[in-house]
Amino acid sequence: MSETVTIAAIATAPGRGGVGVIRLSGQNLLPLVATLTGGKTATPRLALYSDFVAADGTPIDNGLLLYFAAPASFTGEDVIELQGHGGPVVMQMLLSRCLELGARMAEPGEFTKRAFLNNKLDLAQAESVADLIDASSQSAARMALRSLKGAFSNHIHALVDDVITLRMLVEATLDFPEEDIDFLEAADAKGKLQHIREQLDGVMAQAQQGAILREGMQVVLVGAPNVGKSSLLNALAGDDIAIVTDIAGTTRDTVREMITVDGVPMHIIDTAGLRDTDDVVEQIGIERSHKAVQQADVALILIDPREGVNARTQEIVDGLPEHLPCLEIHNKSDLLDATVLQTQQYIARASDVMTLSAKKGDGLHQLKQALLKQVGWQGEAEGLFLARTRHLHALQAAAVELAYAADCGEAIDLLAEHLRLAQVCLNEITGEFTADDLLGVIFSRFCIGK
Ligand SMILES: Nc1nc2c(c(=O)[nH]1)N(C=O)[C@@H](CNc1ccc(C(=O)N[C@@H](CCC(=O)O)C(=O)O)cc1)CN2
Numbered sequence: 001m002s003e004t005v006t007i008a009a010i011a012t013a014p015g016r017g018g019v020g021v022i023r024l025s026g027q028n029l030l031p032l033v034a035t036l037t038g039g040k041t042a043t044p045r046l047a048l049y050s051d052f053v054a055a056d057g058t059p060i061d062n063g064l065l066l067y068f069a070a071p072a073s074f075t076g077e078d079v080i081e082l083q084g085h086g087g088p089v090v091m092q093m094l095l096s097r098c099l100e101l102g103a104r105m106a107e108p109g110e111f112t113k114r115a116f117l118n119n120k121l122d123l124a125q126a127e128s129v130a131d132l133i134d135a136s137s138q139s140a141a142r143m144a145l146r147s148l149k150g151a152f153s154n155h156i157h158a159l160v161d162d163v164i165t166l167r168m169l170v171e172a173t174l175d176f177p178e179e180d181i182d183f184l185e186a187a188d189a190k191g192k193l194q195h196i197r198e199q200l201d202g203v204m205a206q207a208q209q210g211a212i213l214r215e216g217m218q219v220v221l222v223g224a225p226n227v228g229k230s231s232l233l234n235a236l237a238g239d240d241i242a243i244v245t246d247i248a249g250t251t252r253d254t255v256r257e258m259i260t261v262d263g264v265p266m267h268i269i270d271t272a273g274l275r276d277t278d279d280v281v282e283q284i285g286i287e288r289s290h291k292a293v294q295q296a297d298v299a300l301i302l303i304d305p306r307e308g309v310n311a312r313t314q315e316i317v318d319g320l321p322e323h324l325p326c327l328e329i330h331n332k333s334d335l336l337d338a339t340v341l342q343t344q345q346y347i348a349r350a351s352d353v354m355t356l357s358a359k360k361g362d363g364l365h366q367l368k369q370a371l372l373k374q375v376g377w378q379g380e381a382e383g384l385f386l387a388r389t390r391h392l393h394a395l396q397a398a399a400v401e402l403a404y405a406a407d408c409g410e411a412i413d414l415l416a417e418h419l420r421l422a423q424v425c426l427n428e429i430t431g432e433f434t435a436d437d438l439l440g441v442i443f444s445r446f447c448i449g450k
């Protein structure tokens with residue numbers, strides 16, 4: 001066991017709740033149980049109803065104590081859970097008492113980190129614990145749970161197994177020089193490599209789809225003052241989030257709201273209508289708009305079709321980052337004569353033009369579908385993985401190594417090396433070869449008590 005200090009944290013969310021849970025993990029926790037309960041002992045996995053007492057014997061709270069004996073626990077160490085009354089003061093007093101008894105405050109993610117270090121979970125599974133807690137839609141939660149149960153890791157392990165089998169074949173050729181390229185040919189090394197590459201492509205496609213669900217997309221609304229950006233934000237959110245008036249320059253700060261479309265999180269960002277102004281507050285707002293635009297995945301350029309593209313809009317379009325995908329949105333369709341509802345595209349770089357009414361809600365469904373199409377979402381399917389950027393990079397790096405491997409011709413030593421590197425990349429996902437600093441980064445993003 002790699003850690004011995006007992007750690008403690010409040011595991012339930014801050015604030016008031018019916019019940020609050022303090023979790024401890026460490027070695028040999030039964031003496032602590034005895035002290036805390038005034039002399040009782042705990043049976044693994046059997047709830048113990050007891051007072052939790054202070055050093056002078058006075059009760060701090062009374063509640064349920066759960067004891068999980070190592071190694072049959074979440075962390076693989078002894079684990080104790082104190083289920084007390086869920087008030088912030090009670091919880092704090094109980095936690096202080098645990099610290100007094102020798103525990104130290106757990107760092108964010110430290111329980112899960114211990115579970116990883118004690119081989120209860122691999123790294124991809126440990127990450128999915130955080131993803132499950134952070135999931136912002138039901139689809140994301142379902143996918144995170146699937147990864148937690150090992151679906152993603154199993155795919156990676158299957159790939160690694162195939163790479164290992166092929167490496168053994170190739171390295172046997174290196175060790176016995178009399179076995180040469182004919183030997184590899186007879187064993188269909190090429191076919192095996194091709195098969196691995198196809199499998200990897202499949203996993204990558206599923207991981208990329210899952211990454212959309214995890215990351216969501218940043219959708220920025222831009223356009224001249226008064227075209228209806230804030231109205232569109234409100235319409236998409238189904239709520240009065242941003243102030244709407246007929247005064248140009250109403251929105252002075254960026255306003256964000258997350259919605260989910262088909263399970264895909266979309267961060268909708270309303271901006272200050274970009275215009276020249278002497279107002280200091282508005283200038284700062286406009287600066288923030290520029291920043292939001294830099295970080296966006298797609299821009300919706302709103303225009304009032306009665307005005308077309310005026311100089312202001314043109315300036316905004318010219319100021320957008322070169323590769324930022326754009327949709328041209330003609331708002332206020334309710335004010336148009338139905339006979340002139342023919343949509344003319346004004347902005348050449350826009351990949352699509354649509355007409356809608358933020359006020360009446362017409363055309364919102366089409367807009368949402370266009371956004372899903374923009375991000376490449378193909379719908380939730382069995383087998384998608386809620387991949388992190390880290391996983392995508394590792395999969396891509398493995399794919400590159402395998403592509404090199406396929407190009408090695410008769411240079412068997414090179415082939416062996418590229419296969420080895422491909423395996424290293426894949427192993428990084430599940431954490432077999434992971435630097436300590438990376439572990440630090442991954443677990444520090446967890447919440448305390450997890
Ligand atoms: N009260 C409570 N609820 C919780 C957790 C917790 O830690 N405490 N969890 C925390 O995330 C999740 C459940 N995860 C858990 C994972 C493993 C074990 C565990 O005891 N594993 C043992 C025994 C397995 C078994 O009996 O089959 C083991 O792996 O050896 C417990 C909880 C969600 N709900």
Ligand SMILES: Nc1nc2c(ncn2[C@@H]2O[C@H](COP(=O)(O)OP(=O)(O)OP(=O)(O)O)[C@@H](O)[C@H]2O)c(=O)[nH]1
Pocket residue numbers: 223224225226227228229230231232243244245246247248249250251252271272273274331332333334335356357358359360
């Ligand atoms: N008829 C009609 N009016 C709309 C529509 N969308 C917005 N408006 C009106 O247009 C005016 C400006 O709307 P806002 O949503 O505040 O426009 P904005 O682009 O956010 O403006 P700034 O924040 O000043 O840049 C308001 O009076 C809205 O009611 C629409 O679809 N139809």
Ligand SMILES: [Mg+2]
Pocket residue numbers: 229230231242243250251270271273
């Ligand atoms: Mg506005």
